[in-house]
Amino acid sequence: MTSSAPAFSAPPDSPVTRDDADVERATVRRVSLRLLPLLFSLFVFNYVDRMNVSMAALQMNRDLGLSATAYGFGVGIFFWGYSLFEVPSNLMLARVGARRWIARIVISWGLIASAMALVRTPAQFYGLRLLLGVAEAGFFPGIVYYLSLWFPAAQRSRALSRFIMAIPISAAVSNPLSGWLLGFDGSL
Numbered sequence: 490m491t492s493s494a495p496a497f498s499a500p501p502d503s504p505v506t507r508d509d510a511d512v513e514r515a516t517v518r519r520v521s522l523r524l525l526p527l528l529f530s531l532f533v534f535n536y537v538d539r540m541n542v543s544m545a546a547l548q549m550n551r552d553l554g555l556s557a558t559a560y561g562f563g564v565g566i567f568f569w570g571y572s573l574f575e576v577p578s579n580l581m582l583a584r585v586g587a588r589r590w591i592a593r594i595v596i597s598w599g600l601i602a603s604a605m606a607l608v609r610t611p612a613q614f615y616g617l618r619l620l621l622g623v624a625e626a627g628f629f630p631g632i633v634y635y636l637s638l639w640f641p642a643a644q645r646s647r648a649l650s651r652f653i654m655a656i657p658i659s660a661a662v663s664n665p666l667s668g669w670l671l672g673f674d675g676s677l
Contacts, residue, residue: 513641520639521648528632529655531595535628536659537666538602539567542618544667555611563614570622578627579634587635594631597624 542549542564550560582590601621608614632652640648 517640517644521651524636524639525648525651528636528652532629532632532652532655533659533662535598535625536656537663538598540660540663541667542605544664544671548671553608553611553614555614559611563611563618566615567618567622570619570624571626572622574623574626575630579630582627582631582634587631587638590627591631591635594624594626594628598628 546560549555550557555563578590578594598621601617601624605614605617605621608617633649636648636652637645
């Protein structure tokens with residue numbers, strides 16, 4: 490009589506039983522199905538947002554009167570805000586909790602990213618890019634911390650790799666989408 494259950498590999502002197510391992514496996518699977526699709530989607534949107542500013546550069550630079558230097562400064566200032574506020578953001582995450590703080594990051598990032606559509610001057614571009622960096626600061630390390638709360642050490646790297654797969658997928662999604670949207674040339 491053969492069993493369809495996977496082999497159980499606890500050491501003979503371990504207090505872990507087959508039932509405990511099955512419960513852990515089922516729990517990790519359930520947590521993966523609930524958390525990873527949402528976090529993956531958020532990371533895709535995060536990278537699409539970062540890449541879109543480069544895709545829109547030619548038309549945006551012309552419309553706002555930005556030189557290549559001014560555009561480069563505006564793109565780079567995002568990372569100033571991100572770098573300066575990453576540690577304080579993670580300290581707040583530890584203080585108020587991961588769910589609340591990640592929700593704050595996503596909401597403020599969405600509002601500021603939406604406000605980028607209203608930019609009319611280089612100063613507005615610089616200000617919103619800096620604020621966007623401040624708002625997004627702590628997103629990635631916050632998600633890594635959040636995953637560490639839900640996944641045991643043996644499963645954590647697998648969950649993190651599934652989350653990080655959003656980076657190449659966001660490029661595959663963002664570039665054609667951006668090209669399609671730019672094809673409307675202001676007619677939307």
